[in-house]
Amino acid sequence: MTGIWYIVGFAVAGVSFVFLTIGAAWLISHRNRGDLHKGLPYESGIDTFGDTHGRFGLSFYIYALLFVAFDIEVIFIYLWAIAFRSLLLGGFVSMLLFVGILLLGLAYAWRKGVLTWR
Amino acid sequence: MTVVGRTWERLTIPGKILAVVIPLGAVLTAGLAILIAVIGGAVVQFLVDNLPLVRFVVAATIVLLMTVPSAFLIIYMEMKVIALMNLRYGPDRVGPFGSALSVVHGLKVLMKEDFTPTGADVPVFTLAPVVVYMSSVMSLLVLPFAPGLFGQDFNIGLLYFFAMGGLTVVGLLMAGWSSFNKYSLLGGLRSAAQVISYEIPLTLSVVGVILLAGTMSLNQIVLGQAGNLFDWYIWRQPLAFVVFFIAVTAEANRTPFDLTEADSEIVAGFATEYSGMRFGFFFFAEYVNVFIASGLTVAVFLGGWNAPFNWPWPVAVGLDPGSLGIGLLLLLTLGPPLAIVVLGLPFYLLNSRIRFWQALIIGFGLFNVIAVAAVLGLAFLSFDWVVGLLWFMGKTYVFVFTFVWMRGTLPRVRIDQLMGFAWKWLLPAALLNLFVTAFAILVLNR
Numbered sequence: 001m002t003g004i005w006y007i008v009g010f011a012v013a014g015v016s017f018v019f020l021t022i023g024a025a026w027l028i029s030h031r032n033r034g035d036l037h038k039g040l041p042y043e044s045g046i047d048t049f050g051d052t053h054g055r056f057g058l059s060f061y062i063y064a065l066l067f068v069a070f071d072i073e074v075i076f077i078y079l080w081a082i083a084f085r086s087l088l089l090g091g092f093v094s095m096l097l098f099v100g101i102l103l104l105g106l107a108y109a110w111r112k113g114v115l116t117w118r
Numbered sequence: 119m120t121v122v123g124r125t126w127e128r129l130t131i132p133g134k135i136l137a138v139v140i141p142l143g144a145v146l147t148a149g150l151a152i153l154i155a156v157i158g159g160a161v162v163q164f165l166v167d168n169l170p171l172v173r174f175v176v177a178a179t180i181v182l183l184m185t186v187p188s189a190f191l192i193i194y195m196e197m198k199v200i201a202l203m204n205l206r207y208g209p210d211r212v213g214p215f216g217s218a219l220s221v222v223h224g225l226k227v228l229m230k231e232d233f234t235p236t237g238a239d240v241p242v243f244t245l246a247p248v249v250v251y252m253s254s255v256m257s258l259l260v261l262p263f264a265p266g267l268f269g270q271d272f273n274i275g276l277l278y279f280f281a282m283g284g285l286t287v288v289g290l291l292m293a294g295w296s297s298f299n300k301y302s303l304l305g306g307l308r309s310a311a312q313v314i315s316y317e318i319p320l321t322l323s324v325v326g327v328i329l330l331a332g333t334m335s336l337n338q339i340v341l342g343q344a345g346n347l348f349d350w351y352i353w354r355q356p357l358a359f360v361v362f363f364i365a366v367t368a369e370a371n372r373t374p375f376d377l378t379e380a381d382s383e384i385v386a387g388f389a390t391e392y393s394g395m396r397f398g399f400f401f402f403a404e405y406v407n408v409f410i411a412s413g414l415t416v417a418v419f420l421g422g423w424n425a426p427f428n429w430p431w432p433v434a435v436g437l438d439p440g441s442l443g444i445g446l447l448l449l450l451t452l453g454p455p456l457a458i459v460v461l462g463l464p465f466y467l468l469n470s471r472i473r474f475w476q477a478l479i480i481g482f483g484l485f486n487v488i489a490v491a492a493v494l495g496l497a498f499l500s501f502d503w504v505v506g507l508l509w510f511m512g513k514t515y516v517f518v519f520t521f522v523w524m525r526g527t528l529p530r531v532r533i534d535q536l537m538g539f540a541w542k543w544l545l546p547a548a549l550l551n552l553f554v555t556a557f558a559i560l561v562l563n564r
Contacts, residue, residue, distance in 0.1 A: 002170060006177075006259060006270040007278075013178040014255035018248045018399055022232070025395035030231045039236030041299035042390055052237070052298050060307050063537065067314040070545070074321045077552070078277055081328040084556060092556055099549060106545070115541045117534035 062114050066106075073102055177269045181258045186224075189405040193220040196522050203526040224398070232394030237298030246296060247392070247399035249289035254406040256282040261413050262337045264423045264506030275336040276328065279414065280321050283369060286407070287313045290378065290388050293400070297391035305387025308533065309378035313369055315537055319544035320365035323358040326555040327351050327418055340422030350421040357551045359419045361544050366411045368540070371404060373525040377533055412517030413510070420513050423506030457485045 032038075041048050080087070080095055109115060129137060165172050194209070194217055201208025209216025234240055257279055259269035272278050287310050294306015328334055330351060331342045343350050352359045368375040379387035389400050416422060462481025465472050472480075497504045531539075 003270050003272055006174060007256065009174055010178060010181070010256050010259050010269070011252055013182055014252035015248055017182050017255075018251050021228075021399075022244075022247075022395045025228045025230075025232055025398075029229050029394055032231065038233070041235055041237060041297070041302075042385065043300065044385075048300075052300055052303065053295070056303065056307060059537075060311050063311045063315055066541070067318065070318045071314075071321075074318065075277075077322065077325055078328065078334065081325045082332065082334065084329055084559065085332060088560060092560055095556070096553065099553075103549070106541070110542070115538060117537045 059114075059117055062109075066109060066114075069102065069105065073099070181269060182255060185255065185258070185402070185406045185409075188409050189402050190220040190224060192405045192408055192518055192522075193223065195518065196525065199519065199522045200526040203523075227398035228395055230394045232396055235298060235391050238391065239296040239298070242292050242296035243391075244396065246289050246293035246388075247396045247403070249292060250286055251399045251403040251406075253282050253285035253289065254403045254410060256285075257410050258406075260336055261410065262340050262417055262422055263413075263510055264503040267503050267507060268337060271335055271337040273333065273335050276324055276334045276339075276418075279336070280317070283410075284313075284317060286369075286403075293388040293392070297388070299391050301384045301386070301390045302388050304384050305378050305390065308384075309371065309388060312371075312375065312377060312536060315540040316365045316368035316375075316544070319361050319540060319548045320369055322545070322548035322552060323361040323365065324418055325548075325552045326355045326358045329552075329555050329559060330354060336417050336422075340417055340424065343421040344424050346428055347421075347426040350419065350424075352419040355419065355551065355555070357547060358555075359415075361548050361551065362419065363415060365540075365544060366415060367521070367524070368536070370407045370411045370521075372408065372521050374528040374531050375536060376530060377536060408518055408521050409514065412514045412521065415517055416510060416513040423510040425505065425509050454485060454489075457488075458482050461485055461488075 037047075041052065076098070077095070080091060084091055126134070126137075197219065198208045198216065209219040212218040212222050234243060259282075260272055260275045260279055262268040262271070290309040290313070291306045294302045294304075294309070297303070327339060331339045333339065333342075339351075371378050377383075377387075379389060384390075389397055392400065458478060458481040460481070461484045462477040462479075465480050466474055466477035494504075498508070
């Protein structure tokens with residue numbers, strides 16, 4: 001139970017440290033609103049054009065999907081790894097099947113060329 | 119008033135400083151003494167009644183404040199080591215061998231203008247460095263530094279560690295999205311794609327260690343490697359170590375996997391629009407992450423705070439200061455002046471250009487060095503956590519040096535090589551390692 005409070009406490013301590021430092025920097029640093037061009041996004045010197053949050057590669061989404069599948073798998077594997085010494089052969093075979101099914105999915109994605117960055 | 123004013127005018131600057139500092143110090147000391155006398159007992163009673171709270175405050179303070187010097191040290195190491203590798207001098211102006219330059223850099227960043235672009239989403243823009251830094255501080259909570267010296271020993275230590283490490287992605291993505299800049303957006307998305315891809319091999323490669331140790335608690339994993347050099351998990355999990363080290367380099371966004379801030383392609387990646395202290399915190403967190411990554415590698419694969427051979431210490435030093443009686447008092451009062459004179463005398467006698475007071479100053483310096491060395495040596499002999507901390511820090515800084523070395527020698531990879539390598543090589547290798555380990559445990563039955 002104390003562990004939870006340690007996590008919460010560390011989060012609060014870390015956040016307050018950052019805010020205190022940023023606040024101190026805000027107090028002693030130089031400030032200048034500047035003109036219109038100061039607030040423009042940096043695009044190598046020219047004024048920006050087009051939509052900033054526009055279109056970007058689809059590959060990012062596909063990797064995210066693959067990540068979700070395998071990350072859930074990792075959670076199961078961790079628990080299985082802790083209990084492995086009491087599961088032994090049965091546990092080994094079932095994990096082989098479980099990972100095998102997931103690897104089929106990975107093989108399908110690989111075959112489809114998803115893993116090649118375009 | 120004029121008398122006071124005229125006297126004040128006549129003082130030199132050190133005199134003015136002393137005239138302000140000495141009365142102020144006297145008043146503050148008196149105030150502190152009165153405060154302790156009035157409420158000291160109650161405060162001590164409160165602290166004794168709330169020991170867990172005291173332990174938490176001490177742990178959080180040490181961990182938070184520890185990040186600052188370790189980041190400065192790693193920044194200095196990076197500047198100096200890469201300079202030497204490039205046959206340059208590197209920093210050599212501020213402090214001995216330029217060692218204070220990273221502190222000056224930190225102060226400079228603190229005083230720079232912290233600007234928010236007009237198009238930015240201000241709350242998210244401000245919170246992004248907070249999230250990034252917070253995730254590294256929270257990872258430090260479970261890192262075992264020495265026997266009995268850790269923030270908290272969770273039974274899900276490794277899982278917690280990777281969960282907190284994964285929070286970094288959220289911060290980088292927030293920075294990329296809220297900056298309202300195309301380079302930032304690309305940098306943020308690249309970092310997300312890279313970090314989540316390498317998270318899978320990273321988390322899968324340690325499963326072999328979990329199988330061997332039978333626990334996820336980092337403290338227990340380190341205890342399971344007690345003994346000598348050959349009890350470390352690196353010998354039983356060599357493939358896992360290679361996969362883990364590559365993946366942890368990518369997780370910490372270090373060269374050769376620093377595509378998120380590839381300055382030749384996307385300016386500065388997610389940090390393009392950041393300036394001042396908010397920019398500083400991204401890089402602060404990056405260097406803390408280098409330390410954390412090295413520390414985790416050491417804890418999981420290289421025995422943590424265990425010595426590489428059977429360490430005969432801690433030994434009980436049979437020295438009881440109380441038994442000396444009045445001799446202790448004499449030793450404490452007469453020892454230091456005598457030692458200073460004895461240490462300073464050779465300089466005075468052998469070099470005719472050194473005056474006696476200069477020799478005394480040299481003697482004082484030498485005496486301090488010897489006294490500190492004696493105290494540290496005594497602590498090293500009698501407390502096992504001092505030994506453990508030294509071994510842990512030594513191994514960790516070997517890995518920090520390796521990270522810097524890689525930055526000095528390896529070129530940046532292309533993004534298609536980067537993503538393909540994680541999914542086509544590291545993931546199958548990690549799974550292979552996992553099943554080989556499980557099979558070995560099954561067959562050898564141990």
